[in-house]
Amino acid sequence: MVKLFKSIELSLIIKYALRDLSRNYKKISSIIITLFISLFILSSILTIEDSLKKELNDNAKALLGGDLEIDYNRTKGNQELIKQVTTFATVSQMIEFSTMLSTTGRDNNKSLFTRIKTVDAKYPLYGEVKYKPEGALTRIHQEKNTILVNENIFKTLKLAINDSIKVQNQLFTVVGVISAVPDVSGFVTFGDFAMAGAQTLELLQLNNLGSFLNHEYKVRFNEQDNPNVITARIENLFKGDSKVTLRYPENSASGLKRVINNFSQFLSLVSISAMLIAGIGIANTLLSFINQNNMSIAVQKALGFFSLNIKAIYYLQLLILLLIISIIAYGLSFFLVPIANLYLSQALGLNITAVFSLINFIKIFLVGLLVLVIFSIPTINAIDQVQASNLFRNVFQNVQFYYSKKSIFLSLVLLAVLMLLFTIGSARPAYSIGYFGAFFSCLLIFFLLSKFIIYCLKKLNISSNISLQTSIKNITQAKSITPITIMSLGLGVTLLLTLALVGTNFKREIAKSIPEIAPDYFFLGIQNNDLDIFKSNIIKMDNSVDLEVVPIVSSAIVKINGIDPNSYITASNDSYWVISRERRSSWVDSPPVDNPIIDGTWWDLTKPNRLQISLDAKVAKDLNIKLGDTFTLNIYGREIEGDIVNFRLVNYRDLSINFAMLFNPQYANTIPHEYLATAKFKDVSKFNESAMLELLPSLSIIKIADYLSKVTAILNKVFIAVTLISAITIVIGLIVISSAIIVQGKIKEFQNLVFKILGFSKKEVILSSLIEFVIIFCSVILIAVLFAVIGSRFIMQTIFDLVWKFDVTILFYLASSIGLITLLLIMLTNLKYLNPKVYPLIRNQ
Amino acid sequence: MSTLLSLKKVNLNYQAGKASIKVLQDITLKTNNKETISIVGESGSGKTSLIMLIGGLEKATSGTIFFQDYEITRLSEDEVSNIRRKHIGIIFQSFYLIPNYTAVENVALTLELNKFNNPQKQAKELLDRFGLKHRFNNLPSQLSGGEQQRVAIARSIALKPELILADEPTGNLDSENSKMIADILFNYVKDEGTSLIMVTHDVKLANRAKRKIKIKDGKIV
Ligand SMILES: Nc1ncnc2c1ncn2[C@@H]1O[C@H](COP(=O)(O)OP(=O)(O)O)[C@@H](O)[C@H]1O
Numbered sequence A: 001m002v003k004l005f006k007s008i009e010l011s012l013i014i015k016y017a018l019r020d021l022s023r024n025y026k027k028i029s030s031i032i033i034t035l036f037i038s039l040f041i042l043s044s045i046l047t048i049e050d051s052l053k054k055e056l057n058d059n060a061k062a063l064l065g066g067d068l069e070i071d072y073n074r075t076k077g078n079q080e081l082i083k084q085v086t087t088f089a090t091v092s093q094m095i096e097f098s099t100m101l102s103t104t105g106r107d108n109n110k111s112l113f114t115r116i117k118t119v120d121a122k123y124p125l126y127g128e129v130k131y132k133p134e135g136a137l138t139r140i141h142q143e144k145n146t147i148l149v150n151e152n153i154f155k156t157l158k159l160a161i162n163d164s165i166k167v168q169n170q171l172f173t174v175v176g177v178i179s180a181v182p183d184v185s186g187f188v189t190f191g192d193f194a195m196a197g198a199q200t201l202e203l204l205q206l207n208n209l210g211s212f213l214n215h216e217y218k219v220r221f222n223e224q225d226n227p228n229v230i231t232a233r234i235e236n237l238f239k240g241d242s243k244v245t246l247r248y249p250e251n252s253a254s255g256l257k258r259v260i261n262n263f264s265q266f267l268s269l270v271s272i273s274a275m276l277i278a279g280i281g282i283a284n285t286l287l288s289f290i291n292q293n294n295m296s297i298a299v300q301k302a303l304g305f306f307s308l309n310i311k312a313i314y315y316l317q318l319l320i321l322l323l324i325i326s327i328i329a330y331g332l333s334f335f336l337v338p339i340a341n342l343y344l345s346q347a348l349g350l351n352i353t354a355v356f357s358l359i360n361f362i363k364i365f366l367v368g369l370l371v372l373v374i375f376s377i378p379t380i381n382a383i384d385q386v387q388a389s390n391l392f393r394n395v396f397q398n399v400q401f402y403y404s405k406k407s408i409f410l411s412l413v414l415l416a417v418l419m420l421l422f423t424i425g426s427a428r429p430a431y432s433i434g435y436f437g438a439f440f441s442c443l444l445i446f447f448l449l450s451k452f453i454i455y456c457l458k459k460l461n462i463s464s465n466i467s468l469q470t471s472i473k474n475i476t477q478a479k480s481i482t483p484i485t486i487m488s489l490g491l492g493v494t495l496l497l498t499l500a501l502v503g504t505n506f507k508r509e510i511a512k513s514i515p516e517i518a519p520d521y522f523f524l525g526i527q528n529n530d531l532d533i534f535k536s537n538i539i540k541m542d543n544s545v546d547l548e549v550v551p552i553v554s555s556a557i558v559k560i561n562g563i564d565p566n567s568y569i570t571a572s573n574d575s576y577w578v579i580s581r582e583r584r585s586s587w588v589d590s591p592p593v594d595n596p597i598i599d600g601t602w603w604d605l606t607k608p609n610r611l612q613i614s615l616d617a618k619v620a621k622d623l624n625i626k627l628g629d630t631f632t633l634n635i636y637g638r639e640i641e642g643d644i645v646n647f648r649l650v651n652y653r654d655l656s657i658n659f660a661m662l663f664n665p666q667y668a669n670t671i672p673h674e675y676l677a678t679a680k681f682k683d684v685s686k687f688n689e690s691a692m693l694e695l696l697p698s699l700s701i702i703k704i705a706d707y708l709s710k711v712t713a714i715l716n717k718v719f720i721a722v723t724l725i726s727a728i729t730i731v732i733g734l735i736v737i738s739s740a741i742i743v744q745g746k747i748k749e750f751q752n753l754v755f756k757i758l759g760f761s762k763k764e765v766i767l768s769s770l771i772e773f774v775i776i777f778c779s780v781i782l783i784a785v786l787f788a789v790i791g792s793r794f795i796m797q798t799i800f801d802l803v804w805k806f807d808v809t810i811l812f813y814l815a816s817s818i819g820l821i822t823l824l825l826i827m828l829t830n831l832k833y834l835n836p837k838v839y840p841l842i843r844n845q
Numbered sequence B: 001m002s003t004l005l006s007l008k009k010v011n012l013n014y015q016a017g018k019a020s021i022k023v024l025q026d027i028t029l030k031t032n033n034k035e036t037i038s039i040v041g042e043s044g045s046g047k048t049s050l051i052m053l054i055g056g057l058e059k060a061t062s063g064t065i066f067f068q069d070y071e072i073t074r075l076s077e078d079e080v081s082n083i084r085r086k087h088i089g090i091i092f093q094s095f096y097l098i099p100n101y102t103a104v105e106n107v108a109l110t111l112e113l114n115k116f117n118n119p120q121k122q123a124k125e126l127l128d129r130f131g132l133k134h135r136f137n138n139l140p141s142q143l144s145g146g147e148q149q150r151v152a153i154a155r156s157i158a159l160k161p162e163l164i165l166a167d168e169p170t171g172n173l174d175s176e177n178s179k180m181i182a183d184i185l186f187n188y189v190k191d192e193g194t195s196l197i198m199v200t201h202d203v204k205l206a207n208r209a210k211r212k213i214k215i216k217d218g219k220i221v
């Protein structure tokens, strides 16, 4: 026996693959387009996410403001220790506080609640402050009563350089405008801020709590020192001081990082949906491609190619295609970074530049590869069905999707890998898994729907109308594209409608909360002895005002059951905010109406000398706190131990007064405290901000409407971006459908020819495809609306804990516009086959 | 003369639903190297089926087929593929060129597959020999039927096979082209000492073969 070759050489396979690809790429253009769009979206998401994170990491020190931050919260801190630090490192002191800032000398003076940052001449230790005009930053250090404001304050209050503004009872000259500061992580992201020199503080009478006073010391290590050694030295120095919090660069902007993670996870899921929808089209196009090459494959087999070699050639073509597409998609995503930067630099003062990451590229390529392989296994396996003996018989039967047990298993494994890729390392793995579960359930149901429609229509016996009859024939015929149309359109429409419903519900919730639940104003920093003046003044302005005043005290949780919570709770915990900084707490005699107790009992009045704490139930769950646990709180430098006695359901979104912790009044009344008030006026115009500030200069006034309009504006932008991105799934779905129609084209053309011969009018042919569309689209829309309702309800009620309402208008508009586009597309693609040339077709048949 | 092909009591049945059609019955046949054979018979008598069996494109229901010393009835599909690739050239009635390959590429395909040196050059020489010098880079759709069949013949003989199987090679051609193809085939077989088994309806063509086999109802008569 002569030794037999097992396979042909790889170089030959590559050669054939390249040759075939270069000649056939037009036939698989829909694969190229859909693959490109979905990989481009994924690339863009990953690239922008990485660029952002790199910017945050690169500028971690600038964002923090130093190599290390010593935070003393409201107190000035231990100056002795700070002084010691200055002996081996540079220290810049910074004090932040919030207060009202008002215009002066106008008929209609306006005021704004502002965060003011007083800095010394060493500021900033890292990065730079962008401001105008030149020299303004030096002026605030040298000249008394000078201030820099940010661009938004400048615009809102219609200021000019050298205008006077009033802060409490002091007049300040606006010497410049700041467009960006490096240490944004310390600021409230959307808040307004101003900057003044270190001497400013003495001019103002700041009250403890309402001003959110914060003392920080930023430290910059000397160039030649080992940062680890210095860090350890500082840690050691402050070891015994319980009032201090040390912060490190890696923790800077942790909130922002979380937002980025969540957002990019969500967008990645949308992009993988697009990719999976594209996969349906890929399988279909590939099958028709193989059918077109049926004869060539048979010839290759007759010439001695093994089935395996031929399959290898096809797989290799896909691989080459994918490699090219992913390189282009990844490369092009870099061009989106400057556009994203435009928005980000405005909103956050960040400047991102594109970063190349091999890992990202590999991930994109891998995702593309998995999708391609999963969807091409049953198609390329169909090559086995082509037989060389066909050549003798002159018949080429179309091959079908072929699933062997092995290939089904392999597909499932690859699918699991794909899902893992999007689940592991994502911010919330459980959401990813839930999303995939929902996605595949929808896919299955849409598939079953298509089978159900075909089954029902087959049973139906209509002979009255010829157009109706042919359209039913079209839907139910063996090679019909009904399942593909229903699945790809169904998934895309479901996703878009769900997001649209979530979006409108969100907007309505926010808009609604202004007049209904939320008060008009928040008042901060009401001192004990100012309380009566404040109350009477408010009532004087509007005696039917709904005024709520609660005592507040600031406290930091330093220990939970004797252990520092910062040692085991990380920034990724949802309730990290409770332990990260000082938080304000209040006390009441009876449980607040909108804060139902879900576990434990209200205050134990027999223990007036023991601090009792009522905790937000969600916080308790996140931090794993049980009834009877003890918190050690730092209140004004005193460590006080308290017991957790009950859990409340707190809804922070209603914008009324809500606290994570409430104390028992018997004990808390003994602690020095201030007041916080909310007011809802019968007629908002009756309230005069300026007059109130005249009377109580240190009062802080926050107008809820202003705050909410800012949030709404941001949400609107986010909503538009999300809708645009999810519309991609529709675009891909439409490409899939049109490619399926084109694949079916030959059959259609022949069919239309037969119609022509039989004497059908064009009108009847058009009418039949119209009926076909209506049957399919209506059933898709019905199911998609059902899913969207279920999905959006779940998101609103379960995940966000908000009210859900059905919105017919948005659904109607979206559904009808998608329907119109789909119809247009179907008509356009069909038009090609509407005028069949009789002669060539007859000769061929 | 040595034996090239030997069939012993070969049967071929096709399953048509529940019924089994006996297409070929007890075929016993021996052919020698360099022999030219024509197979004639009515349509549906089983000529194509016989060719397919010999080419290893169909599995016999029973009996044994030896090609040289390979017992192809016992080999796997891939092993038979391998033998066919190196030793047997097949020509079809409908030419079957790969539509998006040029004439040269169609011929070079088998040469490349079997690691011949300079496949393009050899392919061109072959096409030149069959009078297709000006058609090297044309796609099949740009060639006439006669030209297509010449390319197909060039492809099937590129590896210098010991046996050429042809199933009605002139069936799709007019008389003028038929004669040209027949000349090319028989000249080639004579020059190279190749064996030829050819199915044809054309009596003139059938008579050019040394040996004539007639099949009726699946049996050699
Ligand atoms: N795949 C098949 N299934 C069933 N019967 C077949 C099949 N292929 C061929 N036949 C039958 O086998 C017989 C021989 O066919 P064939 O070898 O093509 O005859 P010829 O080439 O002599 O015209 C015919 O009766 C034909 O109907």
Ligand SMILES: [Mg+2]
Residues within 6 Å of the ligand: B047, B048, B049
């Ligand atoms: Mg025949």
